[in-house]
Amino acid sequence: MSTLKVNTIQDTTGNDALTIDSSGNVTASQGFVPSTQLSHRNLVINGAMQVAQRGTATSNGYTLDRWAFNSTGMDDFAFSITQNTSSGLSEFPNSLKFTTTTAESAVDANDRAYFDYRIEGQNLQNLGYGTSDAKTMTLSFWVKSSVTGTYASFIYQDDASPARSYLANWTIDTANTWEKKTITIAGDSGGNINNDNGPAFYLRWFLFAGSDWSGSSTPLHTWGSTVGRTEAPNQTAQVPLTNNSTWELTGVQLEVGSVATPFEHRSYGEELARCQRYYYKPGGDIETWRNWANSHGIGYIWFPVQMRIAPSVSNTANSYNVTSKTTHVFGYASTLTSGQAFGITADAEL
Amino acid sequence: MNEITITNAQYYLGYQSTENEGIIATIDGVEMSVPIAEGNRHYDEIMRQVEAGTLTIQEAE
Numbered sequence: 001m002s003t004l005k006v007n008t009i010q011d012t013t014g015n016d017a018l019t020i021d022s023s024g025n026v027t028a029s030q031g032f033v034p035s036t037q038l039s040h041r042n043l044v045i046n047g048a049m050q051v052a053q054r055g056t057a058t059s060n061g062y063t064l065d066r067w068a069f070n071s072t073g074m075d076d077f078a079f080s081i082t083q084n085t086s087s088g089l090s091e092f093p094n095s096l097k098f099t100t101t102t103a104e105s106a107v108d109a110n111d112r113a114y115f116d117y118r119i120e121g122q123n124l125q126n127l128g129y130g131t132s133d134a135k136t137m138t139l140s141f142w143v144k145s146s147v148t149g150t151y152a153s154f155i156y157q158d159d160a161s162p163a164r165s166y167l168a169n170w171t172i173d174t175a176n177t178w179e180k181k182t183i184t185i186a187g188d189s190g191g192n193i194n195n196d197n198g199p200a201f202y203l204r205w206f207l208f209a210g211s212d213w214s215g216s217s218t219p220l221h222t223w224g225s226t227v228g229r230t231e232a233p234n235q236t237a238q239v240p241l242t243n244n245s246t247w248e249l250t251g252v253q254l255e256v257g258s259v260a261t262p263f264e265h266r267s268y269g270e271e272l273a274r275c276q277r278y279y280y281k282p283g284g285d286i287e288t289w290r291n292w293a294n295s296h297g298i299g300y301i302w303f304p305v306q307m308r309i310a311p312s313v314s315n316t317a318n319s320y321n322v323t324s325k326t327t328h329v330f331g332y333a334s335t336l337t338s339g340q341a342f343g344i345t346a347d348a349e350l
Numbered sequence: 351m352n353e354i355t356i357t358n359a360q361y362y363l364g365y366q367s368t369e370n371e372g373i374i375a376t377i378d379g380v381e382m383s384v385p386i387a388e389g390n391r392h393y394d395e396i397m398r399q400v401e402a403g404t405l406t407i408q409e410a411e
Contacts, residue, residue, distance in 0.1 A: 311385070
């Protein structure tokens with residue numbers, strides 16, 4: 001270790017290249033060429049949990065935008081998942097909050113519960129996976145829970161055949177206290193990622209894992225085939241085992257490089273538009289439907305952004321036949337005699 | 351990767367058409383119109399369950 005005390009660094013021709021003022025502010029006078037990108041670093045959408053088009057969730061499925069919860073094998077527990085808008089973190093006022101409303105009575109071998117974040121393959125092409133130039137990534141996140149102990153996270157790479165996974169452990173050291181976790185993930189030269197709109201990465205955070213999933217024989221911090229691997233090695237923390245237990249997550253960033261850079265904050269509008277590629281819920285009822293030929297209710301809804309794929313559509317009228325495209329939805333109902341306003345949702349999630 | 355409960359699946363026809371346009375089904379308790387589109391997770395899951403013999407899609411009316 002050594003220290004260099006200077007206020008100016010010049011190029012070989014005597015021109016200032018870097019100057020440092022008395023407060024430590026650095027100015028690059030002749031341009032700055034970073035080795036990693038300065039913007040659009042975060043591969044995770046809604047990592048700051050700003051967008052929650054669906055509201056509170058009490059069953060498996062998508063919760064806050066882009067974030068899915070799933071549980072299997074469990075027979076007693078009930079839960080709620082909400083957007084906590086007063087997390088207590090100054091940088092991240094919003095968090096995804098899981099609360100156990102009825103505790104699971106025991107940890108059975110096949111029990112598991114987890115959050116997923118899924119990424120399209122075409123958005124991961126810069127990683128160079130499946131080549132000798134596969135790049136290192138870093139995952140960072142803030143987490144808080146009433147349940148201390150060892151947790152497991154893994155990345156499931158769906159495009160490889162057989163699928164591949166990368167597993168890591170981290171701990172909650174102090175109950176009900178925000179902690180920042182960082183996991184550096186070596187590039188995977190063994191698993192190509194398809195350049196398409198299908199799911200390639202599943203980032204998974206376990207809250208509960210029976211022995212079928214938590215076996216310790218799976219190696220950590222290395223990519224490998226999922227064949228014979230567990231998903232949540234060494235997990236000891238079992239959040240849903242305690243009534244009113246909580247688990248919160250925010251500030252999730254996945255980026256190229258071996259260092260967790262400061263979280264890349266985006267505006268609510270920008271983040272909402274990104275989320276609407278996967279899920280769209282208009283702010284109010286649809287008013288465009290009208291009577292046609294005195295026998296049909298008919299109308300179009302154009303999506304604010306092109307969706308990932310033709311979405312599944314629910315409508316509060318439950319009487320329309322729907323033609324679904326990535327750009328719009330067209331619906332009609334032969335039984336209506338007058339126009340009707342109603343709400344829809346369009347789901348093109350991974 | 352997901353656990354999706356699907357019941358009451360039935361094809362429906364396109365507007366002024368005799369061709370199947372999509373499948374209306376109850377998915378995790380919500381009635382949804384699912385396009386016939388590979389890559390739509392609901393359509394893929396419906397087809398997986400049909401292939402497994404655990405779900406039948408009724409013909410369009």
